[in-house]
Amino acid sequence: SAVISQKPSRDICQRGTSLTIQCQVDSQVTMMFWYRQQPGQSLTLIATANQGSEATYESGFVIDKFPISRPNLTFSTLTVSNMSPEDSSIYLCSVRGLAGEGTDTQYFGPGTRLTVL
């Protein structure tokens, strides 16, 4: 499996500000994803981070609110822009297609716990 790290692990932010979350994987991966998990809820896919091109967003999520970068096969960032209390959630990085593994298993990072005041 992959070792996935996220920074920051948690943050408390003021409304109207923006936060960029980083995801680093210890091996090259084919696909990277960003999920949101609201308190006590299941996981909702925000977008697929595409290397070298614009991310693919799911219904209800837009680039202006959640800009994503993926400059290479091991790193991605998610920015939560112009935050409001409704953005308080856990944001999870996920990867699939580890180099040399040969499976489609999808792994998750530890999450970033965001509270917006």
Added chain:
Amino acid sequence: GESVGLHLPTLSVQEGDNSIINCAYSNSASDYFIWYKQESGKGPQFIIDIRSNMDKRQGQRVTVLLNKTVKHLSLQIAATQPGDSAVYFCAEAFRANSKLTFGKGITLSVRP
């Protein structure tokens, strides 16, 4: 052991008993299914997966059963331990490399 559907979000079992966690999936065309375990304050951890051409797959202390006729997936945990206490999510996908759709999650609580 006890079994619970998604309409009962918590399952409580005695340490040492077998646990059965059930999941009803929505898409009859789904080909790939996966179970995750999420402990408090952590990200989801892969447990086991199964493709639709199989009915059963076993791992270490866990077994996943797939009933395509009634669109039902279950996770069996043998000899449940306190470390098994967590929220368990099932997920389905049209293909193994397509996006996952997650179920609501079930909390497993192990009584000492």
